[in-house]
Amino acid sequence: MIRLLIVDDIASTRENLQKLLSFEEDVEVVGTAGDGKEGFDEAQRLNPDIVLTDVNMPVMDGIQLTERLTAELPSSPVIIMSVQGERDYLRRAMQAGAREYLIKPFSHDELIAAIRKVHQLEQKKSALSPKTPEAETPRPAAAGNVIALFSGKGGVGKTLLATNLAVALANETNARVALLDLDLQFGDVGVMLALNHSRSVTDVVEAGEGLEAEMFNDILGTGPGNVRVMLAPISPELADLITADHVRVVLAELRKSFDYVVVDTATHLSEFNLEVIEMAQRILVITTLTIPAIKNAKLGLKVLESLNVDPNAVLLIVNQSDGHSDFNRESIEQNLRQPVAAQLPYDAKVVGESVTRGSPFVTLHPDAQISRAVRDIVSLVIPEQVGAGAGDKKKRRGLFGR
Ligand SMILES: Nc1ncnc2c1ncn2[C@@H]1O[C@H](COP(=O)(O)OP(=O)(O)OP(=O)(O)O)[C@@H](O)[C@H]1O
Ligand SMILES: [Mg+2]
Known part of the structure; x- marks a missing residue:
């Protein structure tokens, strides 16, 4: 009641x-x-x-x-x-x-x-929300960083940023990067990266208990910059087969073998997304400058707060920041009580070409302002210790070491 x-x-x-x-x-x-x-x-x-x-x-x-x-x-x-x-x-x-x-x-x-x-x-x-104190202790900043992208409103550029961020991370840091498409019904990471790959997270479910490391490796596609990609099911109704438990297993497995796991999500507060929030070291909240997008970003930030997510782990990203709007950076920061960590400009030409060709703009047009903005985000999501641990990281060979 x-x-x-x-x-x-x-x-x-x-x-x-x-x-x-x-x-x-x-x-x-x-x-x-x-x-x-x-x-x-x-x-x-x-x-x-x-x-x-x-x-x-x-x-x-x-x-x-x-x-x-x-x-x-x-x-x-x-x-x-x-x-x-x-x-x-x-x-x-x-x-x-x-x-x-x-x-x-x-x-x-x-x-x-x-x-x-x-x-x-x-x-x-x-x-x-009733969290034990240990849940609030800072998570390790070492390998296996989960970077999750969220928005309270659809179509604000999550998938565009997730794909470009994953590829830029791989290019800039030489790290092992995985990209997980958790927009289970309508995931379009595969399309954005022009991946010709038939395996998806559905295969993880089919394998069940018998899932082995080698199989897991085969399920991943390989995108630009050698980013390994776990695709969403090919058809929306298959999404129902996937449970929050599956998501946990997949994420845990990816964390073991990759330095970064970038997670694209669907726009609603599902159990899957709560699972991802729990496991993420970085949470990127994306908004555009429209009222519904900002309103829902606010609600999203509130949820994160109520889940005791470390505020420093949350990065607010404004996409299409130069579009015509009553809002600007200052008014957003005031409204959302959260600093804007980065802004991506609107660029119909560069983005349009990139989406049509299925090729990330960070490699297609590395000098475009929007590509530079993505690289700025890369520098925000890399833990500072990475420099120190880099030698280590190269030596370590995980399941999917290249
Ligand atoms: N900065 C930008 N400049 C130009 N076009 C953009 C920009 N950001 C997004 N777009 C356009 O908006 C479309 C939607 O972006 P995208 O699919 O990444 O959003 P999304 O948040 O993942 O949507 P959904 O909620 O449906 O998953 C892109 O295909 C692109 O055409
Ligand atoms: Mg999307």
């Missing part, structure tokens, strides 16, 4: 929402309030799973309410309802820590989907 508190100054809106939700078996409206102040008091008293609040209200508005709840009652996440065109509110709600935004008028389906989504996320988080 999802226990919900509704906060709105208009009585008929409260009633309508209550009626709308009365048909849902998994939602119970445990209380209502007519302004932010009353809403806060009720939230403290009832400790609801979710607070659904309007923005414009007397005494205390929805943004202030969100701020207070985020700070003082984080177990009651907030969904904000606002009228279209209140873009400034949306921005402020983001800063205040709201988890979801519903633009009025919204449908019953949108409402219930938002409630369930926020609730699910909250449950996943609470399942994972």
Whole structure:
């Protein structure tokens, strides 16, 4: 049962929402309030799973309410309802820590989907967040670094960056680099790298217990710069065969044999992604300068925070940073309370040619500004100790040593 508190100054809106939700078996409206102040008091008293609040209200508005709840009652996440065109509110709600935004008028389906989504996320988080102290100790900076790319919004350039970063890492550091495509349904790492390879993570599942190192090696394709690639299943329905356990095994195996494992992910908070977050030394959160992308980047960063991910492990990357937008680096940093680690410019020509030819731009146009930006990211993800350990690294021969 999802226990919900509704906060709105208009009585008929409260009633309508209550009626709308009365048909849902998994939602119970445990209380209502007519302004932010009353809403806060009720939230403290009832400790609801979710607070659904309007923005414009007397005494205390929805943004202030969100701020207070985020700070003082984080177990009651907030969904904000606002009228279209209140873009400034949306921005402020983001800063205040709201988890979801519903633009009025919204449908019953949108409402219930938002409630369930926020609730699910909250449950996943609470399942994972009571961390033992050792989980917070810094992870080893040596070989087997997992670099995971995430975004809260699709199409922001994760796969483009994952492929180019993997190849640039291999070229710049001479390290052994693996690239894992965990966009299990619609992975397109293979297409971006023009890989003609039929094996995929599905073969790991098929092999089951009998998986041997040599087989594992065969499952990996070989891309530019000798990057070894674990492809996503060739067809979306095959994705269902893969469990979080498989992901853990694959990642652990890759870590043993590679200096870096770059992981491209799908845009949603799945069990797989939580698995990857657990194992990653570096988490790259990618956003563009659009409002939905920034909003979802904010939510993504919040999840990482609640999972006790070391803030220093998180790198915020802005893609298409020179595009026309109301946002710039400063406003993003302010909104997301996270420094921008790197920016990739928009470059239709270089990127277009690279994607069409299935050849990373870092090798196709190494002098392009966007390629330089990727190399900057390489220098950010390489642990400082790498220089010292480099001799070592060359001598070490793993399963897939070249
Ligand atoms: N900096 C850029 N300059 C020009 N085009 C870009 C840039 N970044 C991304 N694109 C375009 O956007 C497309 C989508 O990028 P990409 O597939 O990497 O996004 P994604 O985040 O992996 O998407 P999905 O969520 O669907 O996996 C690219 O194929 C490319 O055409
Ligand atoms: Mg992608």
